[in-house]
Amino acid sequence: MIMKEIEKFFSPKSVAVVGVSEEPGKLGSIIFNNMLDAGFKGKLYPVNPKYKELFWHKVYPLVSEIEEVVDLVVIAVPSKFVNDVLEDCGQKGVKNVIIISAGFKEIGEEGKKLENEILATATRFDIKIIGPNCLGILVPQNGVNASFTASTPRVGDVALISQSGAYCTAILDMAMPINLGFSHIISFGNKVDVDETDLLPVLLKDDAVKVVGAYLEEIKYGNKFINEVSKSAKRKPIVILKAGQTNEAKKAIISHTGAMAGDIEVYKTAFEQSGIIEVEGLRDLFNLLMAFSWSKYPKGDRIGIVTNAGGPGIVATDLVVDSGLKIAKLSEATVELLSKNLPPTANIHNPVDIIGDALADRYKTAIQALAEDNGVDAMIVIITPQLITQIEETAKIIINAIKVYDKPIIPILLGEKYMSPALSRFYDNRFAAYKDIKDAVDVLKGMVNFVTFDTNDFLSVDKVEQIIKSGKYRAEVAENIKYDQALPDELTQKMCDEVGIELPKQKVCMNLEEALEFSKNLYPVVIKALNSDLPHKTDFKAVHTNLTGESDLRAAYTVLETRLSEYFLKDKHEWSKEILIQEQVKGQEQLFIGANMNGSSGVYDQSGEGFGHLLVFGQGGIYTEIEHDMAYALVPTSIEFIKKQLMKTRVYKILDGARNQAELAIDKYVDAIESVQKMVLLYPEIKSVDINPIIVNTDRAVAVDVKVFC
C-alpha cells in the first residue's frame, strides 16, 4: 500500500544522513544538524567512509554497516555516487530514501541517464524515493528536518508540497517572523518516484493537516490527482500555485526540470471542477495558507465591512463586488442598533463607516452588531491610522471578537510604521491579518470558494464506471487511424448513432443524379466534401449551403466536383468522387462541441498520465475562435456541471431566449455534450472531436459537421 510507504518518510524511528562531513557548511552536515535542531527523538546516523566521528556522533562508512535497517536514508553526495549509495541501501533492506543531490534530469542528457539508473535500482529493491534535486522534507511534529533549510518552523497544521525548493525556503522565511506553523514541508524536486499524486492522499488523511499548499509546474497523473481529492473523506482546502501557464514560461520549465507544463484550460478546469483553489503568486498562496490555518471559515459569501474611514470602505466595497462576493445587507435590527450607538455622521449601512474619530469602543459596537447579524457571513475590519485612532486597543478588541464569534473577522491595518505592532498582536494570537484590502478580499474569496463548492462537481471515475466499456466500432476505428486526418464519415456517423448524437438527414453520393434523387423532398440542402478528404472545409470553400431547388443543387454540385478534381489532381491523390448531401437544418444558432485528449488513453483506468479529455462547448460557426465564447468540463463530468459551465457563456442567454426570442433546446444541446463525453469514454483513443456547427433550434440540436481524430 503506497500510502503506508509514504507515511514512513514522515515518522521515521531511525534516520541515516549520507554525506555528513567535518565542514559544517556542506549539505550533509547541515541536514544532520537540522535533524538535531528539530529535536529528532529517534536514532540518527551520520554516514561517510572518511570519518570516525562527527558532531559527537559515531560515523558509519556505509548505510549497510549500521546495526539496524534504518527507516529513512537522506543522501547528499555528488550525483555520480548516488546510485552506489542507493544500491547499498537496497542491499541492506532500506525502503525510504530522500535524494537531496542535484545533477540529474535538470542538467540534460547525462543527468537523465543517472536518474534512470537510480530509478532502476530503486525499482529493483522496491525503494521509495523523494527527489532527487530537492530541499528535503520537514515534519516538525515528529522532530524531522531532513532538509537544508536555515531553520525549523513551528509545529502547525499547514502542509506544503513543492516542486521548487526555493518556494519552500521563501515561504519558510515569511512564516518564521509570524510563527506560522507547519505539519509538513515536502520538496520533491525532479520527482523521479514520489510525486504530488502520491503525497496528496497521505496529507488529506492526516488529522494534523488542516490545509495543503502546493507549488506545481505540472501534475503528471492528473486524473488520479483529482480523484484523490474527491475520494478524500474529509474535505480540506487545497491551494495551488500552478506555474507555467504561458508558453514563454513553459520553455523556462523545460530547461528547469525537464517537466512538460500542461495546458492552461485543462488545469483551470480540473481545479475548478474539484474545488481546488488556484492562486497567482507567492503572496496569495501565503495569505491563504495563513487564513485557512488561523481563521474561522465563513458559511457564505455575504461580507460585512467596518471602517474608520470612508475611502477605504468604498475601495473594499469595489473589491468585494469585483471578486464576486456580496456586500451583506444588514438587518433592520442591526441598522437600528448602529443608528442608536454610532454618531449621526456615521454610515450605519454596509460598509459601516464609524468615521475618523472612532475609538476602540466604537469598533466594538460595530463589530458586535455585525457579528450578531445572521445576514453577515464574514467581516472585514479596516483600521486607518488617524489622529486619535487607538490602534493597539482596537486590535485587542478585534482579537476578542475573533475568539468569541463563529465567523471570520479579518482585520486590515492600512499603514506600516504605527500599524506593525498591532499586526504582531494578531499574529501572536495566531489570527490572520493583512496590510492591504485586496489581500483580505482575495483570502475571503478563497475561503468562500472552499465552503460553497458543490462536491457534486467532483470529477469521479466511479460515477461513470457503468459507461466505461468498449465502443462497438473500436476495431474499425483502429483500422482507420491516419495522422492528421479525420475518421471516415460513415464510421463517424455510426459512432454518433451509438452515443446518441443527432445528425442531419444525409447521404454520401457518387454523382449528381444520386444527389438529385436524395434531395427531392429535402430542400433546402447543403453539399460538402467528405470530412476525411479535407479537414478544413470552410477555408477551402468546399461547402455550398442554402440550395433551395434542383437548379441550385445542379450548379453547386458541378462547381464542387470540378474544384475537388483539380485539388486532388494537383496533390496527385486518388479521389473517391464522393460528395455529402445533407438537409439544411433550420435554426439560427450555430454552436460547437469539442473534446481534446490531454494525456494517454489509459488515463480513465488511472494507469495513464494526464487529465483525460477536456470538453469544450459554446458559440460555433466560422468565428468560434474569434468570438471565444466557450466553457470547459473535464471528462468524466456530470450533466449538472456541464449546465453550470454552459451558463457562463454569452450564448447561453441567447439559447435561453434573451430579447424576447424563442427559447432553444438547451437540454438537447447539453445531451449532445454528454454524448460526446460518452464517445470519448467508449473510445479513449480519440485525440479530438470537433462538432461545428451543431445547430440548435427550438426542438433539436443537430450536429451538422462532425470530425473525429484518433
Add this chain to the structure above:
Amino acid sequence: MIMKEIEKFFSPKSVAVVGVSEEPGKLGSIIFNNMLDAGFKGKLYPVNPKYKELFWHKVYPLVSEIEEVVDLVVIAVPSKFVNDVLEDCGQKGVKNVIIISAGFKEIGEEGKKLENEILATATRFDIKIIGPNCLGILVPQNGVNASFTASTPRVGDVALISQSGAYCTAILDMAMPINLGFSHIISFGNKVDVDETDLLPVLLKDDAVKVVGAYLEEIKYGNKFINEVSKSAKRKPIVILKAGQTNEAKKAIISHTGAMAGDIEVYKTAFEQSGIIEVEGLRDLFNLLMAFSWSKYPKGDRIGIVTNAGGPGIVATDLVVDSGLKIAKLSEATVELLSKNLPPTANIHNPVDIIGDALADRYKTAIQALAEDNGVDAMIVIITPQLITQIEETAKIIINAIKVYDKPIIPILLGEKYMSPALSRFYDNRFAAYKDIKDAVDVLKGMVNFVTFDTNDFLSVDKVEQIIKSGKYRAEVAENIKYDQALPDELTQKMCDEVGIELPKQKVCMNLEEALEFSKNLYPVVIKALNSDLPHKTDFKAVHTNLTGESDLRAAYTVLETRLSEYFLKDKHEWSKEILIQEQVKGQEQLFIGANMNGSSGVYDQSGEGFGHLLVFGQGGIYTEIEHDMAYALVPTSIEFIKKQLMKTRVYKILDGARNQAELAIDKYVDAIESVQKMVLLYPEIKSVDINPIIVNTDRAVAVDVKVFC
C-alpha cells in the same frame, strides 16, 4: 489666474491657525505644533479668543487682529463657527483658507446648508478654500505641515492629492519607515472650492514634483481635468486610485461625501486616453509612487529576468506575459557570455536561472550581461533565501548595478525574516524593491504604460475646435426635445446628412399605396414604426425585414399598421399613421455606434461638469448587450484612437477578413464613428445617439436604425 492662487497655499510666508487651545490633543493644537515640527520659517499665529499665550506664542483673538494679512489661515473650530471665522478672514483680506473642520455636506442637509454659507462668504471675499472636512496639506520643502498627521515626511518628489484623509495618513504611515519623500500631500475633503482639477496643473508645472498620486471618488470637471494633463508641458506620471467603480460602492460614496461617482467606462477611457495610470488599491498606488520616484524609467516593454531559483523565474515569466509585457529575447552575444560564465546547469536564456548555489558574483555576471544587452529594457532580479545565498552581498551588487545602468533594475526579495535587512538597504539608497513578483511586474507594467503612451491619444479640445460650431438644426432640435423619446426621424435624417452618416434609401409613408410605389425598384425592403413613436422596436416586433416583393410588403404593412393602431389606442395616444420604408442593406455584419453624454452640455467649452460624450462601438444586432463586444473613446478623440480601440474588439478581426472572408469597409465604419462624434459636438445637448445596426459590407457602412435622444 487660479494657478497663482493655488500656489499661495503651498508657500505661505505667514500662517494663522484658528482653534489652537491649551489641550495639545485638539486639532488646532496639533496643526499648530505640526507647523512648528515641519520647521516652518515664516510667521505663525495661533488664534483663539480664550487664550493670551499658547505653546510660547502670543495668541490672537481673531484673524483680523493679527498685525499683517496672513498668507494662509487654517481653520479647526466646530463647523457652526467656521463661517464667522471666514467672514473675519474676508474682512481682513485673507485669500487662502484651509478648513479642517468636519460637519458639512457629509453629515446631510444641515451640513450642506453650512457648506453653502461658507461658499457664499468665500465667493463674496474672493477667498480660495481647501476643504472642509479634510486632513489639511503638507509641503515639507517649505516647512508646511498644516494638517493633523502624526508626523511630517521627508522632502521628496511625490505629490499626493486625496479626497480621503485616511488614505493620506495610511500612505504616510507606509512611507515613514522607508523614508519615501513627498513634495506635497493635499487632502481636500469635501472640495467645496479647490478640487483635483485646480490642483493638477500646479503640481504638473512644479519642478519639485516627479510623480502625482491621487485617491479620487469622482472628478467633477472631467473634460477639463483630462485637458490639464494634455496641456502640461512636461509629461509626468499620474497614478490614480479611483474608488466607487461598483454600484454598491457608489452608495457608500454618497453617504460618505455626497459626491456622485461617475460611470466606470467613462473614467477608464478617460484615463487610458490621457495616459493616466489607474490602480486597484493602496498597495499598487504606493508601489508605483515609489517606483516613479526612485527608479529609472524603461524605454520599452522587454523584460529581462535573473533568478537564483527556477520556480520563481517561471512564475515571473507567467506574470510578465499575462500583464502584456514581453520576455526579452537575449542577443546571441549575451547568451554566449552567460554560457561562458555561468555553470552548465544554469538557464542562459531569459528567464536567466543562475541556480541555487549562486553567490553574489554570479548575480553580478548575469545582471551585467542583461544590463548591457540592448534587447532588454528593464530587469527583474529575484533573490530567494537558499542555503548559501549571500543576501546582503547580492543586494550591494544590485545597488551598484542600479546606480551604473540606465535602465530600471527591480529587485524582488522573496521572504521576510532573512530578507528584510537587504530590503532596507535598497530603501536606504532610495531604490524601489519589492517582496512579491506580482508587485514588481505591476510596477514595470505601469512604468512601461507611462513611457510608451502615445501622446496623440490625448483628448484635446483644441484639436477639434474647428468643428465646434453650432449645428444647422439646433432650433429644430430644441423644439423637439421630449423626455425619453427620440428625435423625429426626419430631423435625425437631416442631422445624419449634416455630419455624413450614410442612411439606407428610405421614405416615410402614410399608407400602403405610397409604400408599394416607393419600393417598386428597391426590394428587398424593411418596414418599421417611426423611431420617435417607439424607442424599443425589436422587443415590440415593430420591424418587418426581408420583404422580397409586393405580396410580402402588403402583408407585413397591414400587420404592422394594425398592431400600431392597437398600441396607440391602448395608450390613448395620437398616431400619425406614418410607417418607414427602407431598402434592406446587404451585408452580414451588424455593428453599432452609440454616444452617451456624461456631464453637462457646457463641457466642451470647459465651463461644464463631466467628461463629455463617450463613444461606444462594436458588435451590433439584437444581442449587443449579451455579446458585449465593444470599445470606447471619449469625445473629442482622433480617428487613430478610434481605430486603436476598435482593434480591441473581437468583431474587428471579422471586419478585417478573418477565416478567408472578404475584408469589410472598416474605414467607412470608422468614418461613421467620427461622424457621430461630429454630431455630438455640433449638438452638445444630445443625451445619447444609438445606431444599431449599422450594416458594414465590403464598400459601405449604412446606418439602418438611428435614434437620437436629447
